[in-house]
Amino acid sequence: MVSGLINANPIIYEKKERRARPTPTFTDDGAAEPIDQQEIFDHIRDIKDPEHPYSLEELKVINEDAIEVDDQHSYVRVTFTPTVEHCSMATVIGLCLRVKLMRSLPSRYKVDIIVAPGSHSTEAAVNKQLNDKERVAAALENPNLLDMVDECLAPSFG
Amino acid sequence: MENFNEGCELKEFQTLEGHSDRVWSLAWNPATGHSGIPYVFASCSGDKTVRIWEQNLSTGLWGCKAVLDETHTRTVRSCAWSPSGKLLATASFDATTAIWENVGGDFECVSTLEGHENEVKSVSWNASGSLLATCGRDKSVWIWEVQPGNEFECVSVLQGHTQDVKMVQWHPTMDILFSCSYDNSIKVWADEGDSDDWQCIQTLGESNNGHTSTVWALSFNTSGDKMFTCSDDLTLKLWETDSRRMQSGNEFAPWRHLCTLTGYHDRTIFSVHWSREGIIASGAADDCIRLFVENNESLVDGGPLYKLLLKKEKAHNMDINSVQWSPGEKRLLASASDDGTIKVWELLSL
Numbered sequence: 001m002v003s004g005l006i007n008a009n010p011i012i013y014e015k016k017e018r019r020a021r022p023t024p025t026f027t028d029d030g031a032a033e034p035i036d037q038q039e040i041f042d043h044i045r046d047i048k049d050p051e052h053p054y055s056l057e058e059l060k061v062i063n064e065d066a067i068e069v070d071d072q073h074s075y076v077r078v079t080f081t082p083t084v085e086h087c088s089m090a091t092v093i094g095l096c097l098r099v100k101l102m103r104s105l106p107s108r109y110k111v112d113i114i115v116a117p118g119s120h121s122t123e124a125a126v127n128k129q130l131n132d133k134e135r136v137a138a139a140l141e142n143p144n145l146l147d148m149v150d151e152c153l154a155p156s157f158g
Numbered sequence: 159m160e161n162f163n164e165g166c167e168l169k170e171f172q173t174l175e176g177h178s179d180r181v182w183s184l185a186w187n188p189a190t191g192h193s194g195i196p197y198v199f200a201s202c203s204g205d206k207t208v209r210i211w212e213q214n215l216s217t218g219l220w221g222c223k224a225v226l227d228e229t230h231t232r233t234v235r236s237c238a239w240s241p242s243g244k245l246l247a248t249a250s251f252d253a254t255t256a257i258w259e260n261v262g263g264d265f266e267c268v269s270t271l272e273g274h275e276n277e278v279k280s281v282s283w284n285a286s287g288s289l290l291a292t293c294g295r296d297k298s299v300w301i302w303e304v305q306p307g308n309e310f311e312c313v314s315v316l317q318g319h320t321q322d323v324k325m326v327q328w329h330p331t332m333d334i335l336f337s338c339s340y341d342n343s344i345k346v347w348a349d350e351g352d353s354d355d356w357q358c359i360q361t362l363g364e365s366n367n368g369h370t371s372t373v374w375a376l377s378f379n380t381s382g383d384k385m386f387t388c389s390d391d392l393t394l395k396l397w398e399t400d401s402r403r404m405q406s407g408n409e410f411a412p413w414r415h416l417c418t419l420t421g422y423h424d425r426t427i428f429s430v431h432w433s434r435e436g437i438i439a440s441g442a443a444d445d446c447i448r449l450f451v452e453n454n455e456s457l458v459d460g461g462p463l464y465k466l467l468l469k470k471e472k473a474h475n476m477d478i479n480s481v482q483w484s485p486g487e488k489r490l491l492a493s494a495s496d497d498g499t500i501k502v503w504e505l506l507s508l
Contacts, residue, residue: 141232
């Protein structure tokens with residue numbers, strides 16, 4: 001059977017149990033709790049894969065351990081693993097991750113999105129494109145691409 | 159020139175709010191800031207508008223004098239004043255470059271340059287104001303000739319870069335064009351014959367000690383024999399050419415790598431600008447403004463050719479996309495940021 005999909009039969013993994021977040025507490029000086037790995041993961045785990053009805057978590061494109069966060073320095077790095085190494089959807093997935101974090105995190109945050117080393121045939125090119133904010137800005141002014149991103153992000157704004 | 163080895167301070171003079179999205183670029187009007195003419199600069203933004211800011215001579219503060227909207231339909235990425243300060247060119251992701259004329263205080267769009275396939279990323283006027291260059295995502299550089307009656311004729315479409323072209327900049331005195339790109343290289347273009355035969359005459363790439371990632375911007379010193387470039391590889395690079403050979407005009411004087419400023423920046427450097435007095439400002443994605451000056455001791459002890467004069471931490475709340483020194487008598491620096499603001503700074507000697 002000829003399929004138009006890049007990866008027609010992805011492996012579906014079980015979702016990780018949702019840990020209850022402690023109610024936000026505020027310290028004496030009014031500062032919020034620092035942002036941690038789990039919070040970043042919760043922002044992105046339900047993003048839908050661009051070509052499957054499954055979440056990035058279910059496809060193991062992302063997992064909590066591949067998130068590096070340093071709240072003190074307002075820095076996040078998300079490493080994602082495309083389901084197949086020639087995945088042409090890698091840049092769209094990366095764009096979804098970037099846009100979701102851009103919309104969810106305080107503006108002080110610097111975000112790097114990279115594909116896991118060895119997980120993609122054009123790793124360097126994908127990483128360069130995802131971290132060029134001018135190309136990201138231009139992509140988000142493309143109505144078709146923005147629609148695609150918004151569709152993938154919809155389940156993550158639960 | 160004053161001795162900048164002594165301490166100095168970059169003092170915030172004013173924060174300008176008005177844009178509703180990131181500010182990508184700004185340009186001082188070169189005909190302002192002297193002879194009692196108030197300082198004027200333009201800024202452009204992801205909010206699809208261009209704003210004109212003018213200093214009030216009695217209060218010293220800048221105010222927004224005009225908003226140029228309803229022309230560009232997407233991000234306005236770059237803007238540049240003609241040398242006379244009468245025309246403003248704006249390059250947009252909508253694939254067009256607009257030319258605006260100041261008519262009695264109102265800005266009118268007098269021409270729209272079409273031709274690029276998609277996003278136009280940068281625009282630059284040559285020293286005499288007779289030529290305009292644009293570049294964009296379609297990997298090409300276009301050269302336009304300014305004709306009477308605000309007509310612009312494309313005289314050359316230059317192919318050579320293998321990826322999108324981030325910035326074009328004319329040499330400050332000669333009709334030689336420089337472009338820098340996502341392909342990590344800087345290209346030098348010149349008209350070799352007398353019939354608009356524009357050619358790439360030099361490529362400064364990795365094999366010439368060049369950058370190892372996207373080159374975002376470049377800036378010349380006043381005499382035009384040195385150039386700084388800045389990059390996603392977190393370095394600034396200094397290039398020089400033989401000024402006597404260059405001015406003789408008989409042959410092309412090639413550019414060569416002189417030094418690399420490394421270890422100063424933590425994230426992508428988006429902007430570099432050289433002041434008339436030889437102070438180099440950089441603006442980067444680490445929200446800092448840094449100033450560099452020539453290291454006078456380097457000849458004696460063989461140390462680095464340039465040194466950090468000062469680092470302004472948290473100059474903005476987000477990435478800094480553009481830093482530009484003012485014309486005129488004052489030592490003013492303007493910076494544009496993803497935080498939607500523009501700041502005007504004054505460099506004070508202590």
